[in-house]
Amino acid sequence: MAVFPLAPGSTIAILGGGQLGRMLSLAAARLGFDVLILSPEAGGGAGRVSAHTLAAPYDDPEALRTLAGIASVATFEFENVPAAVVEALQALGVEVAPGPLPLAVAQDRVDEKTFLNASGAPTVAFAAIDTLADLRNGIDRLGAPALLKTRREGYDGKGQTWVENHADIEAAYDRIGRAPAILEARADFVRELSVIAARGRDGDVVAYPAGENHHEAGILRRTRAPAVLSPATREQAETIAARILTRLDYVGVIGVELFEMKDGHLLVNEIAPRVHNSGHWTLDGCEVDQFEQHIRAIAGWPLGPVTPLAQVEMENLIGAEVEAWPKLAAEAEARLWLYGKGEAREGRKMGHVNRLSPLKG
Ligand code: AMP
Numbered sequence: 001m002a003v004f005p006l007a008p009g010s011t012i013a014i015l016g017g018g019q020l021g022r023m024l025s026l027a028a029a030r031l032g033f034d035v036l037i038l039s040p041e042a043g044g045g046a047g048r049v050s051a052h053t054l055a056a057p058y059d060d061p062e063a064l065r066t067l068a069g070i071a072s073v074a075t076f077e078f079e080n081v082p083a084a085v086v087e088a089l090q091a092l093g094v095e096v097a098p099g100p101l102p103l104a105v106a107q108d109r110v111d112e113k114t115f116l117n118a119s120g121a122p123t124v125a126f127a128a129i130d131t132l133a134d135l136r137n138g139i140d141r142l143g144a145p146a147l148l149k150t151r152r153e154g155y156d157g158k159g160q161t162w163v164e165n166h167a168d169i170e171a172a173y174d175r176i177g178r179a180p181a182i183l184e185a186r187a188d189f190v191r192e193l194s195v196i197a198a199r200g201r202d203g204d205v206v207a208y209p210a211g212e213n214h215h216e217a218g219i220l221r222r223t224r225a226p227a228v229l230s231p232a233t234r235e236q237a238e239t240i241a242a243r244i245l246t247r248l249d250y251v252g253v254i255g256v257e258l259f260e261m262k263d264g265h266l267l268v269n270e271i272a273p274r275v276h277n278s279g280h281w282t283l284d285g286c287e288v289d290q291f292e293q294h295i296r297a298i299a300g301w302p303l304g305p306v307t308p309l310a311q312v313e314m315e316n317l318i319g320a321e322v323e324a325w326p327k328l329a330a331e332a333e334a335r336l337w338l339y340g341k342g343e344a345r346e347g348r349k350m351g352h353v354n355r356l357s358p359l360k361g
Contacts, residue, residue, distance in 0.1 A: 002072035002095045004201055004300025008032025011051065012295065013067050013094070015058055015085070016077035017044030019339035019349060020275050023283070024077060025050045027291035033299070036071050038063060045340035046077070058085045068092035075252060075298050079106045079273050080153060097251040097298040102273040105248065109151050109182040112270060119247040121240045121268045124259075129181040135169055138183035147184045148172050158218070187267055189259035193227055196279035197241035198253045198293045201300040205245050206293070207238045208286060208306045210258070211314075213278050219347065223314040225281045228360065233264050244271060253294040255279060277316070277349070284335040284354040285312035310356040322350035333357065 006012075012028050014021045017039030025035040025046055034051035037044070042055035052070060056063035059082060067074065073095045086100045105115045110128045117123060127138035129148065139146060144166065150159035163172040163183070173181075192215070197207040211225030229237070241256050255276025257269040279290040288296070288304030296303055317324070322344050328336050331353075338351035 001093055002300075006033070006073060006299035006301070010034070010073070010299075011036055011071040012298070013038060013071035013074040014046065014050075014077060015039070015074065015081050017041055017046040017053075018077060019045055019341075019351075020077035021046030022049055022339060023280075023291045023337070024075070024275060024294060027289070028295045030292065031295055031299070031301075033295065036067060038067055048340055058082060059088070061088070064088050064092060068094050073097065073298055075274075075294070076103075077274055079103060083107075095298075098248070098254070098273045099251070102248045102250055102254070102271075106271055106273045107152055109149055109270070113182070115247075116244070116268050116271070119243050121244055122266070123268050124187045125185040127183045129173075129183050132170065132173055135163070135173055135181075135183060139163060139166060139169060142183060142185040144168075145186055147186060148176055149182050149184065150176050150179045151182055152180070187259045187269070188261070189267075190262055191227075191260040192269070193229075193237065193258045193260050193266070194223070194276065194278040195237045195241045195256045195258065196253060196276055196282065196290050197238075197245060197256065198290075198297050198303055199245040199250045200297045200303045201251055203246070204303050205242045206303050206306045207241045208279065208282055208290070209308055210234070210237050211278050211281055213257075217347075219318060219349075220277050220316055221318075222316065223278045223281050223312075225285060225312055225314070226308050226359075230264055233260065233266065236266050240266060240268060244268075248273075252297045253279070253290050277352075278314075280337070280352050281312035281314040281354055282306075283337065284356060285310045308359060311359050313355045313357075315353050315355070316349055317351040317353065319346045319348055319350065320344050325351070328353050331355075 011034040013036045022045040036052035037047045037050045038054045047053035054063045113123045145162045161175040192213045193210045195210045209226030211223040212227040214221045255272035259267045282289040333356045335354040
């Protein structure tokens, strides 16, 4: 059983072996923890900076028993961890944070939006789609174009398609493989923002200043933070994040993706129950970054300050862009983060660069 605050020297397990796991592991090491990485792929970027690695499927009972023998606290770097794995770990006496509720909510877009609205976190209007008739009714109600997304397992713009007009309904349903889906009204937003926030085991909540996100081909290209926001919008962003965290009885860092509408009000696009790509700017821009914050929260330590120290432009290095590393390494105001991944496949996040400038205002 875990005793909180978790003492340095304890081991924290992370499910997932990619860049988020790697940066969590580095942060944990700085606070004196060891990390165990459980991932189906051996030799990933996270495993190579961690004390222990287990290369096994997430639902491998033997691997979970081994994990429970070494680590008393577990977390994850991606939201599609099967609920059964979390339950198995809990049955073995491992504290899993964030718990099963945030995972369940984030794994299903209909449940997610239903939860958000019930929590006082507004979203676009939506309809659950199980049949072609649902889709026709949904388009009648929400208008076209509207965005059709699979309920589960979509990321980086995958598993979604615009229904352009009535004539496109059947073809659009085919494009997402007729899977259970959500139809979303089009958000006529002026900007995409995100708030990275955290909740500790004592219920304390902190929120980093919001960042402004730019996507290309469905993938986050860059985040500029802190974003310039009106005081009312800033307060709204923080209130939304706090409501979600409290209602989920959440422990750890969460990413809340937002649409800023013309009149300044915010709608939640989605939540990620984990550290988030749009929070990488905090690594060089804040007193305590999102990775250390997550480790502090799950370890039952006090949360750290979220005060920004610099203006940051975070740019993802995607695929072959990482080959520019010698040039980036020579840039004075650029902080380079490389994920130790082998092959620079197209669309693969290989690293990011944080470019710093003095804080505005
Ligand atoms: P998601 O996978 O839900 O994060 O969506 C990926 C991107 O699609 C978002 O970052 C937005 O740029 C866009 N998007 C998602 N939902 C909507 C919507 N309801 N209306 C307009 N654009 C959207």
